[in-house]
Amino acid sequence: MSLLSAHGLTRRFGGLVAVDDVSLEVFEGTILALIGPNGAGKSTLFNLLTAFDRPNAGTVVFDGRDLAGMPPHRVVRLGLARTFQNTQLFEEMTALENVLTGAHTQTRTGWARAALRLPGTGREERLAREEAQRLLRLVGLAEVAHVHASDLPHGTRRLLEVARALASRPRLLLLDEPAAGLNNAETEQLARVLRQLRDGGVTLVVVEHDMGLVMDVSDEIVVLNEGRKIAEGPPLLIQKDPAVIAAYLGEEQLDA
Amino acid sequence: MGSREVSWELLQFGVAGLKNGAIYALVALGFTIVYASTNVINFAQGEFYMLGGMFATFVFAHLGLPLGLAAVAAVVATAATAVVFELLAVRPRVGGDPMTIIIVTVGGSVLLRSLARHAFGSDELALPAFSQGGSIMVGGAAIDRQTLWVWGIAALAVAALWVLYTRTRLGRAMRATAVDGEAARLVGIDTRLLVTVSFGLAAVLGAVAGLVVTPLTQTAYDVGAAIGLKGFAAAILGGLGNPVAAVVGGIVLGLLESLSVAFISSTYKDAIALAVLLLVLFLRPSGLLGRTRREKV
Numbered sequence: 001m002s003l004l005s006a007h008g009l010t011r012r013f014g015g016l017v018a019v020d021d022v023s024l025e026v027f028e029g030t031i032l033a034l035i036g037p038n039g040a041g042k043s044t045l046f047n048l049l050t051a052f053d054r055p056n057a058g059t060v061v062f063d064g065r066d067l068a069g070m071p072p073h074r075v076v077r078l079g080l081a082r083t084f085q086n087t088q089l090f091e092e093m094t095a096l097e098n099v100l101t102g103a104h105t106q107t108r109t110g111w112a113r114a115a116l117r118l119p120g121t122g123r124e125e126r127l128a129r130e131e132a133q134r135l136l137r138l139v140g141l142a143e144v145a146h147v148h149a150s151d152l153p154h155g156t157r158r159l160l161e162v163a164r165a166l167a168s169r170p171r172l173l174l175l176d177e178p179a180a181g182l183n184n185a186e187t188e189q190l191a192r193v194l195r196q197l198r199d200g201g202v203t204l205v206v207v208e209h210d211m212g213l214v215m216d217v218s219d220e221i222v223v224l225n226e227g228r229k230i231a232e233g234p235p236l237l238i239q240k241d242p243a244v245i246a247a248y249l250g251e252e253q254l255d256a
Numbered sequence: 257m258g259s260r261e262v263s264w265e266l267l268q269f270g271v272a273g274l275k276n277g278a279i280y281a282l283v284a285l286g287f288t289i290v291y292a293s294t295n296v297i298n299f300a301q302g303e304f305y306m307l308g309g310m311f312a313t314f315v316f317a318h319l320g321l322p323l324g325l326a327a328v329a330a331v332v333a334t335a336a337t338a339v340v341f342e343l344l345a346v347r348p349r350v351g352g353d354p355m356t357i358i359i360v361t362v363g364g365s366v367l368l369r370s371l372a373r374h375a376f377g378s379d380e381l382a383l384p385a386f387s388q389g390g391s392i393m394v395g396g397a398a399i400d401r402q403t404l405w406v407w408g409i410a411a412l413a414v415a416a417l418w419v420l421y422t423r424t425r426l427g428r429a430m431r432a433t434a435v436d437g438e439a440a441r442l443v444g445i446d447t448r449l450l451v452t453v454s455f456g457l458a459a460v461l462g463a464v465a466g467l468v469v470t471p472l473t474q475t476a477y478d479v480g481a482a483i484g485l486k487g488f489a490a491a492i493l494g495g496l497g498n499p500v501a502a503v504v505g506g507i508v509l510g511l512l513e514s515l516s517v518a519f520i521s522s523t524y525k526d527a528i529a530l531a532v533l534l535l536v537l538f539l540r541p542s543g544l545l546g547r548t549r550r551e552k553v
Contacts (some may be wrong), residue, residue, distance in 0.1 A: 076444030088439035090432045101432045104425060105444035125423060168444055 003028045003172055003203050004080075009048050009058035011041075018044040019055070020227040026172065031194060031204040033214045036224035037247055042207045043085065045224065046176055049205065050082045051075050062172065077105050081170035083161045085177050091150035095141060095160050098149055099132040102167030135163040138196070140189050155186040162193065172203045179210040191217050215239065223247065264396025269514040275403045275472075276486075277510020278410035282465035283487025284494065284502035285417065286458035291497050292434035293447070293454040296354045299361040300341065301462055302484020303368040307334040308463025309475030310372055313381040323386065331463045337368070338459030342452050350451055365480065372477040383470040402471045409468050413461060414503055421499065430454065434497060482526070489533040495543025504545060 004026040011019040019041045026032050034042050047053035049060055051067035060067045062080055070078075090098050136142050139159040144152060152160065158178055165173055179187045187210060194217050198204060208214050214221065214235070221238045223231040225247040231238055238244055283305055290298040311330035315321050321329065345360050386405045391398035421427040433440040433447050441447050466475065466483075473479075486509065494505025513528045536543060 072441040073444045073446045076442065082442065084442075088436060088442065090435040090439065092435050093428075093431060097428060097431075100425075101428050101440075101445075102443045104429055104432075125425075128425075164443065 001028050002026065004049065004060070004062050004205070006045075006049060006060050007058055009045065009055045009060070011044050011048055011053065011055050017227050019048060019224075021058070022224070022227075022229050023058075024222050024229065024232070026203060026205055027220070028171075028203050029198060029201060030219040031198050031206065031217050032220045032222060033218035034205060034207045034222050034224065035209075035211075035214055039226075040224040040247075041227040042224055043176065044227075046082075046174060046205075046207050050080065050174055052082070073105075076168050076170075079169070079171035080174070081165040081168045081172075082174040083158075083165050083176055083178065085180065087157045087161045089149040089157055089161060089164070092148060094146050094148055095136060095152065095163075096129070096132055096145040098160060098164050099135050099167045100128055102164035103128050103132060103169075105168050132163075132167060135166050136160075138166070139163045139193055155182045158182060159186065159190065159193075162190075166197070166202075170202065172205065173197070174205040174207075176207050177209060178206060179208055179213050187213055261396065266518065267395070267397040269518040270511065271397055271399050271403065272517075273511035273514030274507065275406050275510070276513060277507035278406050279465045279469050279483070279506070280486050280490040280509050281503040281506025282410055282413060282461045283483055284490035284506045285414070285499055286461045287487055287491040288497055288499055288502040289430075289454045289458045289461070290451075291491075292430060293450045294346075294350065294354075294357060296357045296361070297488065298455070298458065299358065299484065300338075300364040300368060300480075301458060301487060302480035302482070303365050303372075304334055304338060304459040304462025304480075305466035305483045305487075306372060306475065306477065306480035307337060307368065307459075308466030309383070309470040309479070310376050310381065310466075310477065311463070312467040312470060313383050313475065314376055316383060317381075323384065327467050330467050331460055334463035334466075335456045335459045338455045339452055341368075342455035346451065346455070347448065350448055365484070369477055369480060376477060378477060380474045380476045381470075382474045383467070385471045386468075400472065402468075406468050406472075409464060413464055417461075417499060426453070485533075486529045489529040489536075493532055493536050493543060495545045498543075498545055501543055501545035505543065508544070 002025040005024070007023045009019055009022045010017065022045060024032075034045065036042050044053070048055050051060060051070050052072065054069065062078060065078060067075060090101060093101065133142065133145065136145050139162055141156060141159055141163065144156060149157065149160065158181065162175065162178060179190055182190060191213055194204060194206070206214070206218065218235055221233065221235055222229060223238060223241070223244050230243045230247060231241045233241070283301060286301045286304060287297060290296070290301070308330050311333045312326050315329045316323060316326035319326075341364050345364055346357055349356050349360060385402045387401050389401055391400050392404070421431060429440065429445045430450055430453075432443070433445060433450050437447050487506070490505040490509045491502050492505070493509055494501030494503070509529060509532060512532065513525050516528050517525050
């Protein structure tokens with residue numbers, strides 16, 4: 001079943017058509033990778049898919065609901081979370097607190113009850129902390145739970161952002177270049193996490209330059225070039241697609 | 257005069273300084289909480305202090321409620337006033353030019369003061385002390401019982417706020433929003449709602465300060481401006497946006513004022529806050545405890 005479907009998306013910036021009439025379907029329980037040369041419109045499309053930016057034309061429907069004009073905090077509540085190319089962590093909070101904040105939409109205790117310390121509050125807070133610890137273990141960051149985000153190295157910060165996004169228990173998680181700046185070990189850790197998530201029922205959309213990772217984990221690939229969709233299909237077909245190879249010539253090799 | 261008497265006298269000034277400092281700390285916390293969610297200074301903060309005292313005297317004198325209930329009613333009424341003000345005047349402008357919101361709060365301050373004058377009159381109003389009995393002597397220094405109430409209630413308010421910030425979902429959301437509003441929205445935090453909550457919370461702290469000090473100082477419709485300035489100076493002194501710094505700033509300012517009375521002259525007491533404000537802004541804009549903020553683009 002299609003969890004996210006985009007139809008006829010177009011986004012113009014002045015005279016530039018960054019995304020040109022793109023449609024795509026993301027099926028539940030799969031990993032879809034969005035690839036393309038630099039300037040192909042991947043990030044713009046990504047922002048449209050997450051209702052972070054509004055298209056000039058076209059619609060995005062998540063789980064039967066049109067996302068047009070929806071404020072970000074409501075999109076998250078529907079079960080759609082994302083990370084950014086430039087990590088946006090809460091620098092002065094610890095890794096654990098970052099993940100707990102990500103669980104904002106999941107902990108239901110109202111502020112009045114929390115302020116009054118009514119029974120149930122402490123239990124929910126404890127459960128939230130256990131869940132946050134579990135997510136940190138999942139991405140391999142259990143040891144740095146109490147380190148401030150600002151003190152973490154780059155690769156760790158990316159994984160922390162993934163953990164924070166997961167804390168909202170998304171049904172669909174969109175990751176914008178999650179492997180950028182990761183070393184090999186960290187990229188492998190990431191690939192493991194992504195597969196584990198998919199097997200656990202989370203649907204994933206990944207914008208990524210690391211072809212090794214893309215070919216390794218994705219079920220379906222959508223290729224953009226100059227704002228248009230030029231190919232889509234499983235990794236093996238995409239690697240052999242003449243249009244894709246042409247688009248990438250001089251860019252980088254598709255040798256996973 | 258013996259050296260022992262001099263030190264008792266200093267202690268007496270210290271008591272007065274800590275009493276005022278506790279009040280400044282509460283008002284400064286109000287500034288800091290609103291600043292954290294909006295990045296603006298709420299110049300109506302002093303009026304919340306005024307309303308706390310005025311509502312309490314009104315409810316106590318005219319509705320005949322017991323003092324404790326009158327105090328609670330005053331806090332609730334002040335918080336409700338602040339929330340209505342935020343919803344009507346501030347919320348439509350959230351996300352726009354911060355200067356617009358600042359001007360709105362200046363206007364709100366004038367409006368609340370005028371309304372209070374119409375509703376409660378322009379006389380000074382008083383509230384009885386929370387507990388009866390003479391001052392408590394500590395050696396040669398006398399501590400008024402109401403001063404103990406000021407300290408106790410301020411400490412309680414600060415402790416409650418600390419629990420809120422470190423142990424609850426709301427508090428985490430408030431801290432996250434203070435660090436990065438956009439990222440907060442992206443993890444599902446309704447940052448607009450937090451602006452409303454922060455006004456309500458700032459009003460609670462202001463009202464608590466205003467009503468607990470009224471038995472000592474009396475109150476009137478126009479006390480908000482002066483205390484607003486003191487609280488603002490305290491918040492800046494500590495480092496704007498940091499709750500711990502607001503408390504430290506308030507206490508330091510209270511003590512500085514007291515020392516100025518002891519060593520210079522009481523004439524200059526009210527000028528101390530202004531002098532501190534200017535000095536900090538010139539020499540260390542991030543405050544005593546503030547880190548230099550990275551400019552957000």
